[in-house]
Amino acid sequence: MCGRKPKAVFMAFGTQGDVYPLAAIAAAFATDQKQYNVILITHSAHQSLSSHLGEKHVEFCAVSSPPVLSADQNNGIEGEGKSLFLLEKKKITRDHRRECFSLIERLFGDDTSVDGDLIVINFFALEGWSLAECFSIRCIVAAPYVVPYSAPATFERQFQREFPLLYKYLIEAPAGKVCWKDVDHWMWPLFTENWGSWRNDDLHLSPCPFTDPVTGIPTWYDRPQSPLVMYGFSKEVVECPAYWPSRVRVCGFWFLPIEWQFTCTKCRETLLYDSSGHQFEEDYLCPRHLELQNFVKASPIFIGLSAIGSMGFLKDPRSFISVLQAVLSTTNYKFILFTGGYEPLESAVRTIATEATLDQNSWSEDCLSLFNGRLFCFFSSIPYSWLFPKCAAVIHHGGSGTTAAVLQAGTPQVVCPFVLDQFYWAERMHWLGVSPEPLSRNHLLPDKNDDRSIQEAARVLSLAIHDALSSRVKIRAAEIAEKIFLENGVSEAIKYLKEELSLS
Structure with a gap:
């Protein structure tokens, strides 16, 4: 060595x-x-x-x-x-x-x-x-x-036909050695042309893992773990x-260290929490963010879209904000919106504030309020473990990190998935009883920015929030939080x- x-x-x-x-x-x-x-x-x-x-x-x-x-x-x-x-x-x-x-x-x-x-x-x-x-x-x-x-439905049959020896090698693998379960669970893309040509042409490996680069025969003599x-x-x-x-x-x-979750250095420096990192003192935010601290005392409904904007789904931020406005017009809710660093959404928020002739001197660099102070827009980040327990419900896209943070907080959820594992988490949260049925994306981001589409989306969103705030969902969310608390x-x-x- x-x-x-x-x-x-x-x-x-x-x-x-x-x-x-x-x-x-x-x-x-x-x-x-x-x-x-x-x-x-x-x-x-x-x-x-x-x-x-x-x-x-x-x-x-x-x-x-x-x-x-x-x-x-x-x-x-x-x-x-x-x-x-x-x-x-x-x-x-x-x-x-x-x-x-x-x-x-x-x-x-x-x-x-x-x-x-x-x-x-x-x-x-x-x-x-x-x-x-x-x-x-x-x-x-x-x-x-x-x-x-997940692998295409025909993957195993095609694999068996094209690589009969390799299939036998994987199916008959001894305990503890790489086997067909590994391939079926997550490895299968490595056996597609997309990866095979790169392995062969650039890395000078066998196009198929676990085969000899010269003969193409499975490496019976060297079975990896x-x-x-x-x-x-x-x-x-x-x-x-x-x-x-x-x-x-x-x-x-896998929760992130608390200190990674702040945009504001002063808030991070003045944060007081116990050794577990979960229980916060009430007065911890810096003076610049007291407005945020005061707003959450009203138990608002959080809504955040995180990476959805950068994925190309939030094409019309104004229609999304219009949906929230329509919900506010027919309910007593308050919303706190995290923009997730998505500039078009932040720009739309500032434009609406300007059109409403709000006093720009009352704006801070990273937050402002719309619709008579009932929609608080925040352009930075604060630890979810501090924020979510103070919210009545959390509306989100079903990302694994956000889902975990809401579960940890014991707060009811409304999930609107867009892509990949988000659909899994949305269905799972409903199955667990901590959220109503998942929303379709057009119930959060209408395809058309017309009054009919906006009102229909607002109606569905309002019903979902109402269901999430039921005693049944609240109790179930608290039960799950208690189970994962010690993990x-x-x-x-x-x-x-x-x-x-x-x-x-």
Whole structure:
């Protein structure tokens, strides 16, 4: 063994909800295992993590690719426009993979492999699996949600027909070795052309994992261990079926350190909380944010769209605000809106405030009120663990991080999913009894900005809020919060990593 320190590389791509939980594990691992060099590889758009990670001695390495391509970006595009979009997408993918290879080569290419080296990936960083194979590094999967995609219904039948020996190799695998359950659960995209050509042409590996690059025959002589898969959610919330691979570990939710969740440095500095990080003193916000502190005393309804804007779904922010205004006109509710850093929504809020001839001198840099003070718009961030327990209900898109925070707070939910795992969480929350039936997106973001569409969306949203505020849902939300209160998902993840690496 060489004299260098072992390296733990955490490779996480996607939105904040995809990346930040793995960053939290990286920081905790670096604190627990000081003999390691710990590195996070993610998008440059998440640069704000750099300072937090630096305090924990975690190196931040950025790639230039965007966290997400607009989900609706290619809808309605035909002919040459669609071709250009697909070409641009291929170029982004090609450049992204090239940057990933360069970073891993810089980290591992000039060193003799150390037994403790590892690469931890999320489901949007499958490059890491092949790169780990290329440099003979152990690979572990860590995800804050269940696999957000599933294999086509015909996948197993086609696989068996095209790769009969490999299928036999996986089906008949000894206990503890990589097997068909691993492929069916999360590995299946690695056997598609999209990944095969990159593995073969750029990494000089076999196009198919677990096969010899020369003969294409399964590596019967070298069966790898089934990879560790860690999930960042609670067993009290998600059922863990028997057909999952035996090496899946469910940790509990991966909540971020409190100090990462502030935009305002003064609020962070004046925050007082106990050692558990959950119980806050009442008067903690800085003077600039006393208006926010006073507003939440009225138990408003929170609404936040997080990454939905950047995904391309919030095409008409004014129609969305009009829906909220229509709800306010027929109810006694108050809303607190977090804009999630989405500039078009923030611009629409400021424009409406200007048109209403509000006194701009009363505006602060990151908050203002609309509609007679009943809609409080906040452009920064405050820990959800402080805010959500003070809210009557939380309306959100079903992202895993927001869902976990609402469950922890014991607050009723209204979920409007848009993409991927958000639909799973929306259905799961309804099944658990902590929210009414999920909303369709047009009930939050109407397709048309006309009075009829706005009023219909407002009617449905009002009914959903009414159902969420029922005693039945409130009681159930409190029960779930009590069950997950003692869980510490990040600590559990560190425990599983240490077991995997035989660390004390």
